Amino acid sequence: MQRPATGHAVVKSTPDHDDTYPAQAPLRDPETVMRLSRMGSFYPTRLSFMRTLMRQISGVRVKRPVWDISAEGFGRAVYSLTLGRFTYSLVAFATPLDPANRTDRVIAEAWDATFVLFDGVPAAEDLERLQSETPKQEAGRFSESELVLSRANKSVRLFEHVTERLAAGQQPDEDMIRSIGYLLRTTAVYGNGKFGIADRLRICERPVLSGPFQVELLTVWLIRGFTQDLVEHVAWSRAPDTFVPLERRLRRYLGVGNSTGLGMAPFLVSHPVLINNWMLVRETALARVQAIESADPENIERLLALSERVKAHLHEWNVDDTRQQSRIEQLRVEFGQWSSSLTAERLSSRYPFAALLQESNDYSEECQELAVALVLEPHGRLIDGLEECMVSVTHPVLEPVMTTSSLLSLIEGQWHWALAIDFTDQCETHQFWYVSEDKLEPRLGLRHQEPGSELESPLDIARQVQSLYRYLKTSPADQSVASLLLEHPEFRFATVRIQALEQYPYGEIRDNLIGHNCLPIDMLRCKLSFFGAAKFDPRSDRWTRITLYQGAPLLDELDGDVDDWWLPTLASTA
């Protein structure tokens, strides 16, 4: 999506909107938004992909045509649902796993459960083929009938605990449910043509699935349902006479976990148009809310209730990572202070949200971004539909006609943050991103200590732009970009990005991604927040666990309210 000259996002009308654009405050500057520390403070919003998916599949029925699972919990199952004129089926395989082989890393070769999302309803021969290939994951070969490939590992403690309790006729310990939050965690969710599965082109114009990551997140939602059916099945098989089902409120609170590492980070760099669109939509939504002159009484009431839920959610969010736990503790204090001014009277004043957001700037970026997500939440009528602009079907296109002096001006105008980095300082070239020969696992290396930096992945955008800038300063002033790149094809990549930033201002992370201070976890959290993930649980500066779909409707709950599960708590899911 291109940013129009008016600064307004282009958004299609929905039945709830008239044909005029709502009023809008100025967008936040990309210089402010596109910094790692802020991106690493993002929260899910009502525009996050899981939320939009749930709204779109409201009213859909999910069937379970195959349940061929042993008493021990091994075998296969199929879940199907129909969206428009298309039927999709999650095919799940649960297999025994030696604990010594249970790793969430890419280097894993076996998992507790593996999945594909099948385009249609699989026939018997499809199931046989998939039973052979799916458990092999990356080592298998798939066809365009498969849309998504995934796998998951158990939370061994919680799965066994829930099984034991249900078999004994008791509900599981709520503290344990609260502290872990999922029975299985996915360790990869592959889409868009990986290992022979269908390209995104196959589904990109279909109902519901046209938006970013909708097909992958549909798969994950179905996996969540499978994990809950699985634990109940094993518990029932263990003691059918004493078994009780998991209480619905606990089922609803249980999400599906996810382990995410470095593989997710380069996506933010390699898809500048898409990232621009995600950010621009989010910022446009915020600008619309900031422009509200007087708040609707219904929304005031809703915001006050949500504020209390946020406090409870923060209380439930505890992690082992000392950096993040310290941030959470600071956030609890800050949010309490900031939200103390959230009163019905205050919210009834003029431009209440702009004022409140301005006040949040006195606190940490964690608190500021939480405030952003909070004020967006009650305003569905104003901002829902913007997500249609998050799609991108294009990539940056080189403008060969541009002169090198214009290119220089672009760099000086928009890349000063890159020019300010001193790359002669080893701290600024401390890390390099690479793909290991070890099952192609994405890794981060220390440039000045480890071999392999000559094969680094091109995430050193700032350094490349600076290198081009230095060359341009010493070369003839008014040659064309076409001429420059004929002689120096090595500058083609950086040139395209420089030109693209003018058109897609939120498309570039404005930090040094190879510097000592770069924390990949910030990139992971940014992307995952757009998915709708919460309760980030960093395991290191480059690896995190999250919970997806916590509080979301269950497989048989799409007839009810599918939209009230932002930052859920155990109490809010009751």
Next chain:
Amino acid sequence: MKCSRNELTAIMRKAAIGSGCAVGVADEIARAACTLQASGYDGISLLLTALDACVDAPQEINRNVFDVDTWFPAVTIARTGPSVFDALLLQSQAGHTELSLSSIDVPFLLAGLAANRCMEQALKFTIAFSCGAEAVVSRSGITLEGVIPMGPCDGRVMLYRDAGVTADSVSTETQALSLDVDTTLWNRCAVLAAHTYVRSTEASRLDGAGAGLTDND
């Protein structure tokens, strides 16, 4: 074997980088080769030939290429292939919509590169090869008259504004999605792609990904 377009583009891109291509060029020639493959031509073989040719090709640069007398010498596709279309677009600003090319090492890859430009902008190309073949490339696809030209040969590329489409119109997807690929060619790409992978060490295995080796919690 069957593979997806995204998968094929990704491995050819890595193969190009592993062969020494600049990243920005690798992006474009991998997409071009995939477009040809999806259009029923042997794009993978053409790409591999281009990568082989690039290794030995001299770095001959004619700084006068952008003069009005449009002559683009010794096209090494894996190095200067995308620049052919840059040059043509630049020249078209001055009303010159034709570019002569000499000694194109893998001529038909130009049709793939042209096809990708058509998807980005409202353009249409005709590429006449000295062997007598002629390719017409638009958003509707690639039409070849004559046999697939083998290099090196000379050629002329002519650019037209495609009045039938606008730059932001939805592309017409006439190409196959799931592609038939010769396993031997795939494996050759994989070997070249492996040149981009870093050797694993015990230290990188332990620390490089930021997570432990077991997750039994």
